[in-house]
Structure formats: structure tokens, C-alpha cells
Amino acid sequence: MFELKNKIALITGSQQGIGREIALVLARAGARVVVTDIDKGECEKVAAEIKKAKGKANAKKLDVTNYQEFEKRVQETIKEQGRLDILVNNAGIYIQKDLTKMTLEEIDKIIKVNFYGAVYGCRAILPHLKKRKQGRIINIASTAGFASESPLSAVYSATKGALIDFTRQMALDLAPYRINVNAIAPGKTETKMLESRLEANKGKKQKMLAEIPLAKFGLPKDTAFACLYLVSDEANHITGHTLVVDGGWLIKYFL
Ligand SMILES: NC(=O)c1ccc[n+]([C@@H]2O[C@H](COP(=O)([O-])OP(=O)(O)OC[C@H]3O[C@@H](n4cnc5c(N)ncnc54)[C@H](O)[C@@H]3O)[C@@H](O)[C@H]2O)c1
Numbered sequence: 001m002f003e004l005k006n007k008i009a010l011i012t013g014s015q016q017g018i019g020r021e022i023a024l025v026l027a028r029a030g031a032r033v034v035v036t037d038i039d040k041g042e043c044e045k046v047a048a049e050i051k052k053a054k055g056k057a058n059a060k061k062l063d064v065t066n067y068q069e070f071e072k073r074v075q076e077t078i079k080e081q082g083r084l085d086i087l088v089n090n091a092g093i094y095i096q097k098d099l100t101k102m103t104l105e106e107i108d109k110i111i112k113v114n115f116y117g118a119v120y121g122c123r124a125i126l127p128h129l130k131k132r133k134q135g136r137i138i139n140i141a142s143t144a145g146f147a148s149e150s151p152l153s154a155v156y157s158a159t160k161g162a163l164i165d166f167t168r169q170m171a172l173d174l175a176p177y178r179i180n181v182n183a184i185a186p187g188k189t190e191t192k193m194l195e196s197r198l199e200a201n202k203g204k205k206q207k208m209l210a211e212i213p214l215a216k217f218g219l220p221k222d223t224a225f226a227c228l229y230l231v232s233d234e235a236n237h238i239t240g241h242t243l244v245v246d247g248g249w250l251i252k253y254f255l
Contacts, residue, residue, distance in 0.1 A: 001234060002232040002234060003029060003030055004029040004031035005029075005031075006030070007030070007231075008032050008034070008081045008085050008086070009026050009034065009085065009086035009087075009088065009231070010033075010073070010074070010077060010084060010088070011023050011033060011034070011036065012036050012089055012091040013036075013037055013091030013092060014033075014036060014037055014088075015037035015045075016037075016042065017189075017192060017220055018186065018191060018224065019037070019090040019091070020046050021219075021221050021223070022090060022220075022227050023035050023046055024053075024055075024224070025227070026228060026231065027050040027056065028055060029232075031085075031086065032056035032057065033047075033058075034058045034077050035047050035057055035058070035059045035060070036061070036062035036073060037061070038062075038063050040059060040060065040061035043059035043060065044059040047059040058077075060077075064089075064091045064116075064118075064120060064121065065109075065120075067120045067124070070120045070124045074121075084129075086135070086137075086231050087122070087135075087138070088140070089117060089118035089137070089140060089163075092114045092117075092140065092193075093109065094110075094196075095110050095153075096150060096152045096200060111155065114160065114163070115162050115163060115166075118139050118163055122181075126179075129174075129179050133177050134177075134178050135179040135180075136180050136181075136182075137170070137181045137182075138181075138184060138231060139167050139182075140163075140183070140223070141160045141161075142157075142185055142187075143186070143187045143249055144161075145160030145164045145185060145242075146185065146244075147253045150201075163183060167182060167241075167242060171240030180230075180238065180239040181239055181240065182230045182238060182242070184227060184230070184243050184244075184245060185242050185250075186223045186245050186246065187212065187217075187218055187244070187250070188249075189219065189220060189222070190218065190219055190220070194217065211249060212246070212248065213247060213249070214248050215247070218246065218247060
């Protein structure tokens with residue numbers, strides 16, 4: 001079960017945090033993973049860790065805001081490995097600021113990394129997946145895409161909401177090609193992104209934890225195992241779905 005032998009998976013933003021854990025977990029399930037991020041040296045460290053555990057991995061530099069680079073990496077991988085089966089659009093940044101204090105560059109950047117990055121990835125890989133009439137795409141969204149999670153994060157939340165909508169619509173368009181498109185919405189998860197949020201919101205950690213019914217932050221592996229399920233054959237009847245991994249935080253919005 002949850003066997004990914006002979007599958008090739010490209011994961012964006014996987015030099016650390018949730019993306020790194022997804023790379024480790026998919027590799028452990030037998031996939032060859034292409035670890036990509038903005039710093040090739042850091043990706044190589046993750047790939048080395050996977051190989052040390054007898055997994056299969058490659059490392060490539062990929063800035064998801066650069067469409068040409070995305071297309072190049074996808075084509076290169078197809079050439080080197082013969083095909084690509086899975087794309088995980090995980091790269092993301094968080095900026096918590098009053099909109100009038102955000103520079104125009106910051107506004108462009110957060111939309112480009114969090115939303116365009118996934119759109120670019122899909123555009124780059126789809127001709128290949130459609131030709132083969134199979135494939136899995138996972139977009140890493142956030143509970144912020146469903147409900148107002150934190151103050152001063154409207155642009156971040158909007159990028160994640162857009163990703164959830166994009167996932168639904170793409171799933172419809174791609175169903176005839178047997179390509180499943182799903183998203184995962186993690187709640188607050190222990191990574192560098194959360195560390196910097198806690199740093200900027202000193203003294204609010206206990207309040208944040210108190211809002212989570214399971215009373216703990218998520219771990220990267222919580223999202224990684226959800227991802228493993230969604231890309232496995234066992235999830236072949238699931239498409240257009242956003243799987244929430246948040247210790248119950250979102251429940252109160254549906255009561
Ligand atoms: N940690 C949380 O609490 C949390 C909650 C909900 C959703 N998420 C989402 O999970 C995903 C992973 O976040 P994380 O918590 O692991 O954060 P993180 O900061 O540890 O990792 C994000 C990764 O994205 C990479 N990245 C940034 N800009 C990039 C670009 N232009 N091209 C390629 N890669 C780029 C970074 O280098 C980094 O490795 C993000 O999409 C984030 O929005 C995180």
C-alpha cells in the first residue's frame with residue numbers, strides 16, 4: 001500500500017520544511033524525487049540524505065516564479081528519467097504586514113511564488129501528463145485559504161484561496177485525462193515559516209495553540225503523509241479535493 005516504486009516526483013520548495021519532508025516520505029515509498037528550490041546546494045543536501053537511506057533523488061535549482069526555468073527543469077527530468085508522474089507545488093512565502101506597508105515588490109512576490117508558481121508548474125508539466133493520460137498534481141494551500149487565520153495576511157490568504165479554486169477547476173478540466181489534482185491545507189506547522197511568524201508575534205504562541213483543538217502545531221510529516229496518500233494509487237478516486245491537516249483548527253468555522 002502507498003507504494004510509489006517507479007514513480008518520478010518533482011517537489012518545489014523542498015530544501016527545507018514541509019517540502020523537504022514530502023521529498024523524504026515519497027522517496028521512502030519508492031519514488032525517485034527531484035528536490036528543487038532556489039538554492040541548489042541545499043537541495044543537494046536533501047538529495048544526499050535520501051540517497052544515504054537508499055532512496056533515489058536528484059537536486060535541481062528551480063525558482064518557481066521563472067516560467068522558463070520551470071519548463072526547462074520539467075523537460076530535463078523527462079529526458080533524464082523517461083517521464084514525470086507527480087508534481088507537488090509546495091514553494092511558498094509568508095508576509096504579514098499592513099497592505100499599505102507592503103512594497104509593490106512584496107505584493108508581486110508573494111502572489112508570484114504562492115500562486116503563479118503552481119500555475120506555471122501545471123502549465124509546464126501538463127502537455128506531458130495529458131499525452132500519457134495519467135498523473136498527480138498536489139498544491140500546498142493553507143487553512144488561510146478557507147478562513148481568516150491571522151491579521152495582516154490578506155494577500156497571503158488570497159493566494160491560498162486562489163490555489164484551492166485553481167485545484168478544483170483544474171481537476172474538472174483534467175479528469176478526462178486521468179490526471180488527479182488535489183490540494184492540502186496545512187494549519188500552523190513547525191517549520192522556519194512558523195518560527196518567523198512566532199518571532200514576529202511574540203507572546204502569542206499559547207493563544208495560537210489554544211485555538212487548535214488538538215492543542216499542538218502540525219509537524220511537516222503530517223502534511224507529507226497526507227501527500228503520500230493523495231499521490232498513491234489508493235487515492236485514485238479523489239480529485240478536486242483539499243485535504244485539511246490542521247489539528248481541527250478549521251472545525252469552528254463550520255459549526
Ligand atoms: N508552516 C506553516 O505553518 C504552513 C501553514 C500552511 C501552509 N504552509 C505552506 O506550506 C508550504 C511550505 O512552507 P513551509 O512551512 O515548509 O515553509 P519554509 O519557509 O520552511 O519552506 C518554504 C520553501 O519554499 C522555498 N521558496 C521560496 N520562494 C521560492 C521560489 N521563488 N521558488 C522556489 N522555492 C521557493 C523556500 O526556499 C523554502 O525552502 C508553503 O506553501 C506554505 O505557504 C505552511
